[in-house]
Amino acid sequence: EADIYQTPRYLVIGTGKKITLECSQTMGHDKMYWYQQDPGMELHLIHYSYGVNSTEKGDLSSESTVSRIRTEHFPLTLESARPSHTSQYLCASSRYNSPLHFGNGTRLTVT
């Protein structure tokens, strides 16, 4: 049973549109993450948060932004989508120094 939820599951959108990928968790985890993963390729950390009002950039530079106004919610926003943003976006959460729990992911296609 999923305790971390991502919506939408799939999204096809045109170039230049603003999009927000939603991620919510019900486990009370302090830390939340966004990863980007192309098919068959490795995970890249693009954003993470230690808790409310905390956001940090990850290892891979990304044009997306995130916010953490509530513990359970960590949305990712792209102000102007481009074809280069086509990828799978995975949200995860954890307690400090504990394993990550991943959501089902959002597969984004920008045409």
Next chain:
Amino acid sequence: QKEVEQNSGPLSVPEGAIASLNCTYSDRVSQSFFWYRQYSGKSPELIMSIYSNGDKEDGRFTAQLNKASQYVSLLIRDSQPSDSATYLCAVNLRGSQGNLIFGKGTKLSVKP
């Protein structure tokens, strides 16, 4: 030097055999080690965690940790075609702000 290294594979084993997946990491003082399984098009799922030297068994899976050699492995006994997936090693490295560092993953194929 990559901080968490895995052989990308593919590793192909016959059904019923033991699959051995290996991972090395750069930081000698790392404390937490995890194995994730990722089916194609799906998100990673945690299958094993190990924190101290030695073996940890869970069903058909055994994780082995050797901190002196900076080496962690995953053995899958009686491999099944349903075990075919990419296996990701993840390590909590010093200086990573408490974030897990993932290897690139080893693709395992179990042939019937």
